[in-house]
Amino acid sequence: MFLVGNQQHALDDKNRIRLPAKFREQLGNQYILMPGTNGCIFVYAMDEQQRLIKLIQEADSFDPVQAERIRSIAEFSAVVEADAQGRFMLPPDLIEICGITKNVRIVGAISKAEIWSEERYMARRNGKDHSAAGFDKLYKSLHETLEIK
Numbered sequence: 001m002f003l004v005g006n007q008q009h010a011l012d013d014k015n016r017i018r019l020p021a022k023f024r025e026q027l028g029n030q031y032i033l034m035p036g037t038n039g040c041i042f043v044y045a046m047d048e049q050q051r052l053i054k055l056i057q058e059a060d061s062f063d064p065v066q067a068e069r070i071r072s073i074a075e076f077s078a079v080v081e082a083d084a085q086g087r088f089m090l091p092p093d094l095i096e097i098c099g100i101t102k103n104v105r106i107v108g109a110i111s112k113a114e115i116w117s118e119e120r121y122m123a124r125r126n127g128k129d130h131s132a133a134g135f136d137k138l139y140k141s142l143h144e145t146l147e148i149k
């Protein structure tokens with residue numbers, strides 16, 4: 001899976017959204033929605049369910065701190081299925097957590113999609129250095145983090 005790019009979209013009056021066709025081709029029609037980092041919604045393909053369960057099961061659920069982390073993520077997550085037109089409803093809790101009102105930005109994040117309120121997306125994007133030097137720093141940091149040789 002290799003999801004890249006971004007697209008503006010608006011929720012309809014029933015809080016439904018449609019992923020871009022190029023994302024739907026890779027993600028299918030059933031999605032796992034989870035509260036993401038920095039105020040976005042993570043959208044995983046249903047095929048990722050087993051991998052996500054394995055990662056979560058590796059956390060120590062007998063540790064109260066870990067148990068609360070797992071609980072907090074799980075209680076606001078949802079499994080949704082797109083209708084014949086490719087639309088699915090965003091859960092009210094996720095809409096509230098992520099500050100979504102009407103306009104959203106759907107962003108490819110390689111192995112998942114992210115849904116952002118347009119306002120949070122633009123604030124994040126405008127706060128970054130998108131010059132050549134900025135990308136050089138980004139790649140250097142990524143290189144060091146991943147210990148790429």
